[in-house]
Amino acid sequence: MAQFPATVAAPGQDRTSDDRTxxxxxxxxxxxxxxxxxxxxxxxxETVVRxxxxxxxxxxGIEKTCEAKFYQQVVPLxxxxxxxxxxxxxxxxxxxxxxxxxxxIPPKAQWTxxxxxxxxxxxxxxxxxxxxxxxxxxxxxxxxCFREREDVLRFFEMVSGQRMMTSYFRIGGLALEPPLGFFxxxxxxxxxxxxxxxxxxxxxxxNPIFVMRTKGVAHLSAADAIALGACGPTLRGSGVDIxxxxxxxxTGYENFKFNVPVRTEGDVFARYLCRVQxxxxxxxxxxxALAGMPEGPVKADAPKVVLPDREKMKxxxxxxxxxxxxxxxxxxxxxxxxxxxxxxxRGEMGYYIVSDGTAKPYRVHMRGPSYANLQTLAKICEGQxxxxxxxxxxxxxxxVGDIDR
Amino acid sequence: MPxxxxxxxxxxxxxxxxLGRLVEWNASVVQAVKFDRDELTIWxxxxxxxxxxxxxxDSADCPFNYLCDLTCVDWHPSEPRFEVxxxxxxxxxxxxxxxxxxxxxxxPAIESVTSVWPAAxxxxxxxxxLFGVRxxxxxxxxxxxxxxxxxxxxxxxxxxxxxxR
Numbered sequence: 001m002a003q004f005p006a007t008v009a010a011p012g013q014d015r016t017s018d019d020r021t022x023x024x025x026x027x028x029x030x031x032x033x034x035x036x037x038x039x040x041x042x043x044x045x046e047t048v049v050r051x052x053x054x055x056x057x058x059x060x061g062i063e064k065t066c067e068a069k070f071y072q073q074v075v076p077l078x079x080x081x082x083x084x085x086x087x088x089x090x091x092x093x094x095x096x097x098x099x100x101x102x103x104x105i106p107p108k109a110q111w112t113x114x115x116x117x118x119x120x121x122x123x124x125x126x127x128x129x130x131x132x133x134x135x136x137x138x139x140x141x142x143x144x145c146f147r148e149r150e151d152v153l154r155f156f157e158m159v160s161g162q163r164m165m166t167s168y169f170r171i172g173g174l175a176l177e178p179p180l181g182f183f184x185x186x187x188x189x190x191x192x193x194x195x196x197x198x199x200x201x202x203x204x205x206x207n208p209i210f211v212m213r214t215k216g217v218a219h220l221s222a223a224d225a226i227a228l229g230a231c232g233p234t235l236r237g238s239g240v241d242i243x244x245x246x247x248x249x250x251t252g253y254e255n256f257k258f259n260v261p262v263r264t265e266g267d268v269f270a271r272y273l274c275r276v277q278x279x280x281x282x283x284x285x286x287x288x289a290l291a292g293m294p295e296g297p298v299k300a301d302a303p304k305v306v307l308p309d310r311e312k313m314k315x316x317x318x319x320x321x322x323x324x325x326x327x328x329x330x331x332x333x334x335x336x337x338x339x340x341x342x343x344x345x346r347g348e349m350g351y352y353i354v355s356d357g358t359a360k361p362y363r364v365h366m367r368g369p370s371y372a373n374l375q376t377l378a379k380i381c382e383g384q385x386x387x388x389x390x391x392x393x394x395x396x397x398x399x400v401g402d403i404d405r
Numbered sequence: 406m407p408x409x410x411x412x413x414x415x416x417x418x419x420x421x422x423x424l425g426r427l428v429e430w431n432a433s434v435v436q437a438v439k440f441d442r443d444e445l446t447i448w449x450x451x452x453x454x455x456x457x458x459x460x461x462x463d464s465a466d467c468p469f470n471y472l473c474d475l476t477c478v479d480w481h482p483s484e485p486r487f488e489v490x491x492x493x494x495x496x497x498x499x500x501x502x503x504x505x506x507x508x509x510x511x512x513p514a515i516e517s518v519t520s521v522w523p524a525a526x527x528x529x530x531x532x533x534x535l536f537g538v539r540x541x542x543x544x545x546x547x548x549x550x551x552x553x554x555x556x557x558x559x560x561x562x563x564x565x566x567x568x569x570r
Contacts, residue, residue, distance in 0.1 A: 059550040063535075065560055068566045099442055102408040226471055226496065229524025247499045334408060338442055339492050339503060341473070342487060352490065354478055367474040367492070375527055403551065 020044050024187070025387070028057050035400030036394065039377075043386055045346065051381045051389070052372055058404035066364035070330030071097055072171055072307075074364065079165040081366055082402040084127050087113075087120040087156075088344040090169035093364075095250055096340035096351040097171045100333050103302055107294040109173040110252035116159070116168065116288035117251075118282040122193070123152040124345035125275050125282075132272070132394035133204060136213045141203050148196050151189050156347050158182050172306035173299035183290055186252040190286045205276070218380040218392035221266055228379060229372045232347020233278065237271035239264035244343040249264050255292070270397040275397070280344075300314050305331050330359030346370055346397055368403035411441035421445050422467035423493070423502035426459040430460050447501045451515060454491075454506050455542075458521045459512035460551055461493060467500055472518070475528035483491040486510030490516070496549045508538065517543040524552075 012198040027038040036057040041048040062081060068297040078093045079086040091113055098105065105113075130145030143224040159178050160168040168175050204210045220230065235242060239391045244262040245253045261277035263270035299306045307326055308319035325331075335357040341350035347369035375398045381392050412418060415438050419425050424447060427435055434457055436448040449457050461469040473492040480486055485507040493502050506515060517540035518525045529540040530549040537558035540546055548555060557564055 056548075056550040056552075061559055064564075064566055102442075143563055229472055229522065235411055242496055242499075336411075337446070338444060339501070342459070348473065350474055350492070352474060352476060352492070363478045364489075365474070366477040367476075371527065372524065390492050 013144050021049055034398060037398065037400050037403070039389070041386070045385075046385050048381050048384050048386060048389060051378045053377055055319065055374070055400075055403050058400050060405065063364055063366065066361055068360065070300065070359050071361060072326065072330065074361065075170060076167045078148070079167055080401065081368065081405055082370070082399045083164055083348070084118045084124040084399055085166060085345050086166045087116045087168060088342060088349060090167060090338055091117060092342045092344070092349045092351045093249065094169045094171050095342065095351045096338050097333065098339045098353050099334055099340055100353060101171075101298050101305060103172055103305065105173055105251070105300055106297050107252070108296045109298045109300075111289050111293050112174055112178060112298065113169060113251045113372060114256065115255060115286055118158060118285045118289070119186070121282045121345045122279060123149055126152070128275065128394070128397045129200060130399045133210070134196070135394045136210060138203065138207070141200055141241050144199060144203075148193065153280045155182070155186060155189070156319045158185070162390065171303055171307070173297075176297050179276060183293065188216050189282050194280060198275065204272070211269065213273060213391055214395075217268045217388045218395060219267050219385055220376055220380050224379055225266070225376065228376045230347070230376045231369050231372050232343070232345070233271055233274040234347065234373050234376060236260065236262045237274045238266040244341055244348060248341070250340075250342055256288050258285055267389050271395045318348055324352065332357060332359050341367070342366065344369055346399065346402070347373060366405055368402040368405060370398040370400070374398055374403055408442065411439050413437065418445065421502070422464070422495070422498065422500055423447065423461055423469060423501075426461060426464045426466070427457065437511055441491050444501070444503060446505055448505050448507065450507065454504070455516045455518050455521060457504065458491070458518045461502070462521055467495050467498040469494050469495045469500070470504060472522040472524045475518075475525055475532065477532045477560075479560065479562045481510065484509055486504060487513050487536065489515055489532065489538060493536050512539075513537065514539040514541055516541050519543055534558070537561065
């Protein structure tokens with residue numbers, strides 16, 4: 001943490017008139033800002049008077065890149081926005097393009113998408129829980145969380161060959177059928193995981209140090225949360241009951257039974273409880289997906305959009321032609337526009353895609369949940385102690401790749 | 406599943422709470438409508454956008470109290486060049502609507518909606534940064550993604566994908 005005298009105000013920072021306050025730079029290289037996030041803090045002693053996030057250090061112009069790619073080539077780019085939940089990003093993009101095309105997805109692909117999505121949520125929440133607890137001084141939880149996260153990453157590797165940048169969902173279904181023995185392994189994990197969550201909760205929920213660091217800290221009221229555009233667990237922790245999986249079901253979520261945890265306290269502890277409860281709900285949905293997994297194909301019957309199976313491509317002339325056409329020319333998408341939102345682990349992940357009828361998207365806009373949640377940070381940190389800023393950042397669970405895009 | 410053709414008749418779409426409320430309030434702000442792929446788009450008169458947003462936010466039957474997203478599309482070289490796009494969500498009723506405002510390319514400017522939703526702050530800065538659309542009444546209209554001394558607006562269609570060399 002570098003200290004700046006008030007006279008050397010950071011770019012964009014108003015010079016303070018009060019001699020009592022000091023401007024402090026937190027980040028961009030700071031372990032608890034979870035990436036290259038820079039916060040310019042104006043502090044009076046230990047109390048935060050004002051906070052201003054300075055972002056853009058990770059801006060890669062991914063929206064511009066999308067405009068130069070075929071529709072199917074954008075899928076790997078979506079992984080890289082929010083690198084902790086690749087599958088939900090894939091899903092949001094694929095659903096948006098499928099909506100533009102009017103494409104129907106077979107049930108097995110839908111159920112597998114739900115299964116992988118909930119595993120992604122577990123993966124993302126485990127990283128959040130581990131790092132959040134570590135920021136507040138609880139090292140053990142971090143090690144436990146990363147132990148289980150490793151299992152989830154192995155599942156990702158099994159289906160897609162990649163641990164993080166999976167690109168497993170494709171426009172029209174899945175890249176491949178899940179391998180043999182995959183569901184059995186997930187089942188074993190799902191049976192054991194609620195015990196692991198008990199373990200984390202045993203270390204944190206009743207821990208007086210953790211509770212003192214989080215209860216009543218960084219309060220966000222429901223009205224402020226809505227006005228500032230918070231989403232996901234940050235919004236639900238403030239008592240606003242909204243979850244797109246239940247309220248606007250996509251990819252077959254209407255077949256699943258789950259509760260939406262909502263807390264009214266609006267502090268760091270409430271957001272913690274929401275996410276931990278979501279871990280339990282997610283594993284419940286994984287169990288349901290495993291129990292009810294339908295049989296059938298995992299790709300839509302749309303030869304002009306979906307790549308043929310490798311085997312067919314090598315033996316059938318027609319499949320080879322389609323393969324060649326899709327790879328070299330892409331596929332055209334009828335003109336129009338859609339906004340498809342899904343509930344990612346961090347909140348509403350939306351894709352706004354404009355098509356002009358060609359094989360490349362005219363405009364792709366990603367509505368990142370972290371970008372929305374970051375705006376609440378200035379509000380919740382006002383009047384808090386400097387040490388609590390770390391708790392506040394952890395509680396809104398931002399991923400900087402998702403903010404800067 | 407074949408796509409249904411879009412509906413563009415205001416009369417047919419009046420049952421949607423957002424359009425119903427706007428027609429009831431002041432029908433002249435509505436330039437055009439389109440219902441396509443289960444999504445309603447309303448084109449709004451440029452000067453009325455802030456009031457329209459406030460009316461929709463405070464609507465009694467179905468308050469569109471949440472600004473989901475605010476972005477822009479560049480239709481270069483046609484005019485009006487820019488379309489600023491607002492996605493609203495009604496948290497109590499779970500309804501969505503998309504508002505659009507057309508702006509010409511010469512000096513694109515539009516009233517800011519930060520007084521309606523503070524959430525618009527970062528979104529408008531992003532559109533200003535990447536498209537060069539000015540938002541009047543914005544409390545802190547500065548670049549957000551690009552460095553302060555950057556030249557040009559990268560998401561404009563006449564800006565090369567690989568940047569200026």
